[in-house]
Amino acid sequence: MKIIFTIVLALFYCVTPLGYQRAAQAPKQENSRSKKAQHYACPMHPEVTSAKPGKCPKCGMRLRLVKEDVSAEPASKTPGVDGADANSLSSMRIPDVRVYDQNGRQLNFYNDLVKDKTVAINFIFTTCTTICPPLTATFRKVQEKLAEQALPVQLISISVDPTTDTPERLHDFAAKFKAGPGWTFVTGDKTEIDSLLAALGAAVANKNDHTPMILVGNDRAAFWNRAYGLASPTILVNLISDAANKK
Ligand SMILES: [Cu+2]
Incomplete structure (x- = not known):
């Protein structure tokens, strides 16, 4: 005893x-x-x-x-976002891990989706019944507004549950939210996705703990910022166009 x-x-x-x-x-x-x-x-x-x-x-x-x-x-x-503050974002290195999009196409995350682009990244899983549906609906509105302004921005939704979220599942999810061209849904081998999530400061021990965070970046300007993914689409579009205008 x-x-x-x-x-x-x-x-x-x-x-x-x-x-x-x-x-x-x-x-x-x-x-x-x-x-x-x-x-x-x-x-x-x-x-x-x-x-x-x-x-x-x-x-x-x-x-x-x-x-x-x-x-x-x-x-x-404790949430997995600790230590991933704004300072670490400016020097953020995006890993070039092998991933798959919603059409089953194999991509290198950094080279194919981020390099030289302005991007907005959110984190979802298809079986989520809480924040992912409104988060994805917001991203859809952001995509429409970006198109109105003719701003070329790559939208990326990374699955935090890659084992369940096959490309087919992501394809159905994308269709449900009417995702247009230029919006890539990303899954892959769990080890690769986990290392990607960790590098982006979005790793969580439990997928249900994931936050409605959006990463907004301009790779050419090495500018990265975080935003609240459930903010109004107008606020998000302003943040994204700010990032796009960084030199
Ligand atoms: Cu969710």
């Missing part, structure tokens, strides 16, 4: 420093007591935290409740 207690205690001390590291990113006025209190953080901008619910000033996304009591929850419960 004593041994078990010792192991539990040892585990606790192993986990605790992680929690303190996370808490260290929170505002400095929080003392050690309030680390166990709840705060709100932007899922896309982890550095944006607040004691009260509200919206992220950077992207307009609703702040999510974060519980800092790390002893109660395993560390793996």
Whole structure:
């Protein structure tokens, strides 16, 4: 019994420093007591935290409740977006992994879809019943507005569930949302897709935890930005045309 207690205690001390590291990113006025209190953080901008619910000033996304009591929850419960802040985006390297589009065509992700282009990337899975349908419907409206402005932008939807999402499934999903030419749905070998998601700061342990984040980039200008994928299509089109105009 004593041994078990010792192991539990040892585990606790192993986990605790992680929690303190996370808490260290929170505002400095929080003392050690309030680390166990709840705060709100932007899922896309982890550095944006607040004691009260509200919206992220950077992207307009609703702040999510974060519980800092790390002893109660395993560390793996924290979202996978940590560390992928705006600074890491400017130097972001997009891996040239082998992927497949909704027509079963084999592509090299960077060379075929991103290189020298302005792109908007979102993350979906076809069996999602929560944010993916509105996210995809928003992308469709963005595509229509971009066409009106004659802005050549490559839209990309990457499956976070590549094992289920075959090219055929993605094809049906694309048809359901009336995706036009220039919008590529991406799946592939799970290992390759996972490395791609990690590089884009979109890796999640559980596909249901994925955030409605959109990556907007202009490869030629090495400019990358994140946006809230459920923002109004007009806001998103403005962000995309800003990116397209970067030199
Ligand atoms: Cu979803």
